[in-house]
Amino acid sequence: MLSIENVTSAYGRIEVLHGVTLHVDAGEIVSLIGANGAGKTTLMHAISGVQPITGGTIRFEGEPIEQRPAHVRVTFAISQVPEGRQVFEPLSVKDNLRLGAWTRRDADLEPDIARVCALFPMLKTMWKTPAGALSGGQQQMLAIGRALMAKPRLLLLDEPSMGLAPNLVDHVLSVIRALKDDGLTILLVEQNASAALAIADRAYVLETGRVTLSGTAAEIQTDSRVKEAYLGI
Numbered sequence: 459m460l461s462i463e464n465v466t467s468a469y470g471r472i473e474v475l476h477g478v479t480l481h482v483d484a485g486e487i488v489s490l491i492g493a494n495g496a497g498k499t500t501l502m503h504a505i506s507g508v509q510p511i512t513g514g515t516i517r518f519e520g521e522p523i524e525q526r527p528a529h530v531r532v533t534f535a536i537s538q539v540p541e542g543r544q545v546f547e548p549l550s551v552k553d554n555l556r557l558g559a560w561t562r563r564d565a566d567l568e569p570d571i572a573r574v575c576a577l578f579p580m581l582k583t584m585w586k587t588p589a590g591a592l593s594g595g596q597q598q599m600l601a602i603g604r605a606l607m608a609k610p611r612l613l614l615l616d617e618p619s620m621g622l623a624p625n626l627v628d629h630v631l632s633v634i635r636a637l638k639d640d641g642l643t644i645l646l647v648e649q650n651a652s653a654a655l656a657i658a659d660r661a662y663v664l665e666t667g668r669v670t671l672s673g674t675a676a677e678i679q680t681d682s683r684v685k686e687a688y689l690g691i
């Protein structure tokens with residue numbers, strides 16, 4: 459579904475992705491793990507089109523998309539849940555969800571709103587509350603719900619467990635599994651490497667802008683370098 463080849467990206471003159479190659483097959487959860495500053499968010503932004511690339515190709519279902527602007531990539535069914543949620547704080551829960559569907563041409567949002575509320579029942583109880591008044595965990599659920607409203611086939615999830623209480627982390631992870639079981643393809647960036655590997659099919663390790671390791675989640679989990687550097691074992 460997604461194929462990234464030799465992608466480079468820079469902030470000004472400073473290159474932070476140095477030729478990243480990876481792929482995500484339809485129906486997979488692929489986790490991208492790595493330390494702070496490794497380039498995970500930059501790569502997510504490069505896929506969604508928020509961050510320009512300076513070289514390489516990004517293909518979605520075979521089509522090169524790296525020249526397409528971010529708002530067009532959303533219409534190709536790629537949605538990003540950004541790091542730090544970035545909900546529209548003054549707007550209600552309902553309007554945040556409706557804005558997630560902005561690019562859709564079909565008018566009937568109700569079935570999708572109902573589906574998001576079934577995944578996150580809390581959202582329905584806070585329907586008219588400004589998103590800025592929600593807790594971090596509630597905002598995370600809203601951010602995922604908002605991305606789902608675009609009807610993605612590929613979901614880019616950047617640090618969904620960041621700052622959440624452990625019970626909420628479990629809930630968010632179980633929703634990610636349920637979305638996969640529903641057929642969604644997911645690229646997941648997580649600092650919480652053990653959680654990310656527990657739900658992934660495959661994983662890549664990104665270090666200072668380069669992929670240094672890839673394999674099935676089971677292979678990565680048992681790699682001695684990963685155990686030491688990312689799993690605290």
Ligand code: ATP
Nearest residue numbers: 469474492493494495496497498499500501541649
């Ligand atoms: P984190 O987990 O801390 O978000 P990350 O793996 O997602 O880390 P990035 O945020 O992609 O890493 O950052 C990669 C490199 O690019 C880092 O050295 C970072 O300081 C730098 N960087 C990120 N955003 C910018 C920016 N807007 N301007 C300049 N440099 C940036």
